[in-house]
Amino acid sequence: MTGVELGDGTTLSADVVVLALGSTPATRWLTGSSLRLRDGVECDALCQAAPGIYAAGDVASWHNPPFGTRMRLEHRMNATEQAMAAAGNLLGDAKPFAPVPYFWTDQYDTRIQAYGVFPPDADVRIVHGDPVDGCFAAAYGHRGRVVGVLGWNTPRQVRTLRRLVVERASWTAFTVVPALRPATVN
Template sequence: MVQLSDGEAVPYDTLVIATGVEARQLPAAEGIGGVSTLRDYQDALKLRGALVDGNHLLVVGAGFIGLEVAATAISKGCVVDVVEPAPSALMGKFPAELAERIHDTHVDRGVRFHFGQVVDQWHVENGEITSVTLSQGQTLRADAALVGIGTIPAVGWLEGAGLELANGVVCDHVGRAAEDVYAVGDVSNWHHPRLGENRRIEHRLSAGEQAQVVASVLTGDAVPALDPPFFWTDQYDEKWQAYGYIHADAEVEIVLDDPEANRLVATLKRGGKLDAVIGKNAAKHLIPFRRELRAAETQTIEQ
């Protein structure tokens, strides 16, 4: 059974955990007007209201959320500063060679990056942010700020419940966390047979596909193979798409580079095996690689 916050006990035959994630916060910035994260509709409305021509936007975090917001803000006429403690954008999330291209596009559009730094002081007037001072002493005007420093799986309510919790709810390859207990979506840490390990995948399509797998298990239908992870990011006039498993030690080969069409395709391999493909404005060109990756995933599960 599950006990609710008002004390009511709700019995179940099968439990599916789909509580998602919470935005990681910066304690020093909590409660300051004009500083927000981006997790829900109200956050989006609040941020949109700050993207006004001439406003200065501070973005903390050079991940995908931070860079997408930076691109949108630049298109609205904002002055954008991105503060990132790592030495480069998208570190650990994207191959360095490709992340550098994304970074260069932002610089060409006017985004100012401050790598290897954190916000040391938040300056406030009448409860609203006005500026920040960085760890190397530079002060930046900030009419608004977005904190995009990742997420935390929403598993606090499961402490002591007997489930294995490690970067989310640990599951097998069909989402089973314990007898009659399953988890799907951002909160779940599924086992991926082709990797031979567990990984928490925070992509919208993966959440839907995991739900289909669990639904098939519960209804006794044929269980579909979980598709390799797929996500995309839209920044300016560039749509980057990634399919498969991205590893830091992968060998990156650019198999198509067409500057005039602003198009690129890169493969990621380890030990000669294709692990992922990444494209920029190249959806059709990714199709054969996606077929190869999907076939390899299905074959692994069947074995």
């Protein structure tokens, strides 16, 4: 069979099928505590869930100030960095945890790297290479700003592009300013 058979017996033809599994934060043991549990343990920008209680990693959702939104990330790098930030704040740093989210994964011979956020309604532009060649970088624009960059076997290019997310570069300028055109990313 070259497709997917649905529950009602119909078959959708497909050359490749991607199976994606979700995960749920394990917060049941905290039910009944005073902590707010909504998509994980809800924390403020300091990773604080309640006075003296901090959370980090997959289980924590927190307000990321530069992005102006609540996030919960399921990435190794975030688990490490947020744990350090939460520990620092527990010891009195009082420093908001404000990273540009970063994720990488090696899938066989493909290295995928992503900086920033990727809203479903973002504009996407290939800024280096070509997906057909299995080697490209893409930029994501949302509400007039560059909010994410994705690298597919392009570690060098995506590292260069990261600054656009850090600087919240204008999406319009990104598409017209020569200095930021794909050719200069090489």
